[in-house]
Amino acid sequence: MSTQTSMAQEAAGDPSAAAPSAPAPPEGLFGRGLRLIVSYVRMHPGPFFVSVTGAIVFAFAS
Structure with a gap:
């Protein structure tokens, strides 16, 4: 059931369900x-x- 839920979230465009991306580059000056x-x-x-x-x-x- 959880696989179907996560697939539905990805299809709906839920950004929290997407795979984690690479770490963000350092911010600021x-x-x-x-x-x-x-x-x-x-x-x-x-x-x-x-x-x-x-x-x-x-x-x-x-």
């Missing part, structure tokens, strides 16, 4: 900024690692 930084690193990983290395050298030198 922090999540948007983090996604932006990750996309830049994926596009140009070399300059990113050079800049991080330079920042580390500067931190130890000062």
Whole structure:
């Protein structure tokens, strides 16, 4: 009986009966900024690692 009920709910368009979807991406300003930084690193990983290395050298030198 429960199978028929869930099939009827899906046919009726009940969103609570749908299968759980993937987790939602991070919301808000922090999540948007983090996604932006990750996309830049994926596009140009070399300059990113050079800049991080330079920042580390500067931190130890000062």
